[in-house]
Structure formats: structure tokens, C-alpha cells
Amino acid sequence: MRRSGLYLSLLVMFFTVELYAQCGVERWSIKTGTDSGASSISLSTWTSNTIYNFYQSARPATIPTNSRVAPRETTQYSVSGTLTTYKRETDSDYHLVIQDGSGRTMIVEIPSVNCVGSGSPWGSRISNARAQFDAHLTATSSFKTTSWPVTVRGIGFWDFLHGQTGVAPNGIEVHPVLNITFNTATPQSIDGAQTMDVTVPAKSYPPDMVEDDDGGRVHVYRGGEALGDVDFHGGSVMEHPRLRVVFAGDQWTAAARQAVIDAVRGIDVDARFQSLSRYGVATWGMPVDAPQRESHRMVAAVIGGARATNDLDVQRLLATAVESGRIQHVDENVLTIVALDPTMSPAVGATNDWSSYHSLFHPTELAMPYVVLRGGLSEDVLRESLYASIARAIINPAGDGWY
Numbered sequence: 001m002r003r004s005g006l007y008l009s010l011l012v013m014f015f016t017v018e019l020y021a022q023c024g025v026e027r028w029s030i031k032t033g034t035d036s037g038a039s040s041i042s043l044s045t046w047t048s049n050t051i052y053n054f055y056q057s058a059r060p061a062t063i064p065t066n067s068r069v070a071p072r073e074t075t076q077y078s079v080s081g082t083l084t085t086y087k088r089e090t091d092s093d094y095h096l097v098i099q100d101g102s103g104r105t106m107i108v109e110i111p112s113v114n115c116v117g118s119g120s121p122w123g124s125r126i127s128n129a130r131a132q133f134d135a136h137l138t139a140t141s142s143f144k145t146t147s148w149p150v151t152v153r154g155i156g157f158w159d160f161l162h163g164q165t166g167v168a169p170n171g172i173e174v175h176p177v178l179n180i181t182f183n184t185a186t187p188q189s190i191d192g193a194q195t196m197d198v199t200v201p202a203k204s205y206p207p208d209m210v211e212d213d214d215g216g217r218v219h220v221y222r223g224g225e226a227l228g229d230v231d232f233h234g235g236s237v238m239e240h241p242r243l244r245v246v247f248a249g250d251q252w253t254a255a256a257r258q259a260v261i262d263a264v265r266g267i268d269v270d271a272r273f274q275s276l277s278r279y280g281v282a283t284w285g286m287p288v289d290a291p292q293r294e295s296h297r298m299v300a301a302v303i304g305g306a307r308a309t310n311d312l313d314v315q316r317l318l319a320t321a322v323e324s325g326r327i328q329h330v331d332e333n334v335l336t337i338v339a340l341d342p343t344m345s346p347a348v349g350a351t352n353d354w355s356s357y358h359s360l361f362h363p364t365e366l367a368m369p370y371v372v373l374r375g376g377l378s379e380d381v382l383r384e385s386l387y388a389s390i391a392r393a394i395i396n397p398a399g400d401g402w403y
Contacts, residue, residue: 023115024091024214025315026361029066031175032111033120037068046076051100059170063158065364072156080151088139090213097166105166108152108174125178132180149183162216211349213312219399220354226388237280238394242334249341260339263383279395311348314338314372319363332367335393342376355385358393369397
């Protein structure tokens with residue numbers, strides 16, 4: 001993420017967006033077959049493959065948003081392994097992890113048919129795959145473990161790496177699964193103990209790392225030291241960051257908006273900000289552009305009498321704004337700050353005890369790192385929360401952990 005200059009661009013926006021039923025956002029047309037290339041994939045034939053061979057696939061240099069990367073994403077595969085872990089994600093996918101005899105794992109996913117557009121040629125097969133799974137196991141919002149030999153058939157898919165449980169090192173998946181066969185009548189036993197439908201404790205992460213809504217991880221800030229005691233991960237850094245602010249919701253006062261703007265403007269004058277230079281971040285000469293406004297507003301849906309949103313809704317808001325041209329997403333060095341109005345009741349995954357968090361997704365081929373700020377914070381907490389998540393996002397844009 002290199003650029004020749006360092007500056008802070010403050011862009012204030014208001015958007016109208018409807019909060020949908022919970023389906024995914026990132027590369028969703030490819031995952032569900034509503035892209036223009038899905039109908040050309042033959043479903044009458046398939047290629048047998050192994051997890052080992054999937055591991056040998058070279059990851060594409062770029063992954064397009066609404067088109068397929070041949071040959072992996074234009075081929076139906078059959079692959080066998082042991083189903084070890086499964087969960088129903090917030091985006092309604094069944095997230096399944098299969099493993100080979102050498103311990104290699106990869107993710108295979110079954111979308112909800114309710115999240116598959118009517119234009120997909122795969123709708124009936126996805127529905128059947130869900131029914132096949134449901135006849136044997138019950139996926140819930142918590143990970144469960146089993147040891148059941150399966151054979152899955154479906155389309156290859158390149159996912160972005162964001163700390164998913166069981167992900168292949170190169171991000172290759174089968175998504176969507178169009179058929180799943182359980183190869184024995186009952187799960188295999190481990191040391192004589194049957195392992196069907198056993199809920200397992202949540203994976204052990206640092207306290208400020210939580211599972212998000214689509215199988216990955218998100219770095220949340222609840223208070224305390226902004227950078228905490230985590231170690232620098234040694235990966236991508238936003239060396240020349242810019243900041244963009246989006247106000248989400250229609251319950252903003254002028255004073256509340258100004259408090260956010262003032263806190264953002266104060267980031268580069270915070271003495272701690274200079275410490276980011278040790279990670280290669282340029283921390284000098286960051287002017288602030290005059291704020292801009294648009295007339296559009298985002299109105300959150302009212303669910304059960306309370307405003308509600310989660311990380312998928314945030315991604316959908318940003319993706320809609322990019323698609324409509326209201327956000328010009330042409331520079332991956334721009335860090336977008338989404339400030340939620342005080343009436344929203346936000347969650348990321350199963351967690352809502354945070355003041356801010358940061359993550360990254362791809363509304364286009366270009367990555368969009370972003371920070372989400374809870375509304376209704378006191379001025380001191382607001383400033384500290386913004387600094388913490390902005391600083392963390394700059395030195396770990398993906399938000400997937402530094403350990």
C-alpha cells in the first residue's frame with residue numbers, strides 16, 4: 001500500500017441504504033451463481049480432486065468482484081475428506097471444514113437458498129445440498145465438531161484470507177457445494193468416542209479478536225491501551241494513509257458530527273501516532289481537506305423496536321455507495337471510518353461489547369480497509385476508540401490479528 005504522499009482526506013457522507021435479510025456481500029454473485037459466467041459451467045461432469053492438489057493451486061494475483069478466475073472457478077469438483085468442523089454463519093452460509101489424512105484442511109460452504117438470486121442456475125442443487133446436510137447434522141451459530149467422511153461436489157472458489165477457521169493457505173474453497181454425500185451411516189469414532197453434533201468451545205483468540213459475520217476475524221477495541229501487548233505481524237502496512245468519514249444513520253446532531261470530525265482531525269497530532277513510524281508509516285505532513293457533504297442519508301431498519309446493524313450491514317452500506325458512485329474507491333490507502341448514529345445497536349459476530357473495530361473487505365478488486373465507531377460515546381472514549389482502531393488498521397489493514 002504505497003503512495004508518494006501522505007495526507008488525510010476527510011469526506012463526510014450520509015447514505016440511504018436498506019438493511020437486508022442476512023446474506024453475504026463480498027463476491028456474493030460468484031458464491032451463489034448469479035454472475036454472467038455461472039450458466040456456462042457444466043454441471044453434468046466434474047473433476048475429481050484432492051485437498052492436497054487444491055493446495056498446489058497458485059493463488060491469483062488479483063481476484064475480480066463479479067467475474068470468475070479460470071480454471072478453478074469455472075469447474076465443478078468432487079473432493080473427499082473428513083468433515084471435522086461446521087457452523088451456520090451470520091451470512092447464512094454453512095461453513096464446513098474438511099480434512100485429509102495428513103491433516104490438511106479446506107473450507108467448503110453451502111449458502112442458504114434464500115440468499116441465492118432467482119437468476120442462479122444452481123438454486124435447486126444448493127437447496128438439495130442443504131437438505132442433505134440437515135438430514136445428518138444441525139448447524140448452529142456455534143462451531144460444532146464431528147469426524148464424518150464426506151464427499152462434496154461443487155464449484156471452485158477463491159476467497160480472501162481473513163483468518164477463517166480451516167482455510168487453505170491459498171484461500172481455495174468449494175463454494176457453493178451442490179451435493180454432499182455422507183460416506184458412512186454414522187460418524188467415525190475417535191478413541192472410541194462418537195463425535196456427532198458436539199459443540200466445541202470458541203476458538204482461543206486474544207481478548208480483542210472476535211469471529212466476524214462471514215467466517216473470519218475482527219479486531220475490536222473495548223478500552224485500555226490502543227495497541228495493547230500484541231506483536232507486529234510483519235505484513236501489509238498502510239504506509240501513506242488517508243482517512244474518509246462516513247456517518248451512518250439519520251440520528252446525528254451537528255455537535256455529535258463535529259465531535260467525530262474533531263477527533264479524526266486530531267489523530268496525526270496525537271503523540272502516540274508518531275510511534276507508527278517504526279512500522280514504516282509516514283507520520284508527518286497530514287493536512288485536512290475541507291469537509292464535504294451529500295444529501296443522502298442511511299436509515300437503519302427497525303427490528304423489534306430497536307435499530308440494529310452488524311458488520312455485514314456495514315459492508316453492504318459501503319458496497320452500495322461504491323457501486324452508486326457516491327464513494328470513489330480508487331485507492332487502497334484510504335481508510336474509511338464508518339461512524340454509527342447513537343440509536344443503532346451494533347454487533348460484530350456474536351459480540352457487541354466494543355467501542356470500535358477495524359476490518360477489510362473487497363467491494364471491488366481493490367481492498368477497502370475500514371473502521372467502525374459506535375455512536376453515543378463520551379468525548380474522551382470517542383477520541384481513544386478512534387485512535388485505537390485507526391492506528392491498528394494502519395499497521396494491520398486486514399484486521400485479522402498480529403499474533
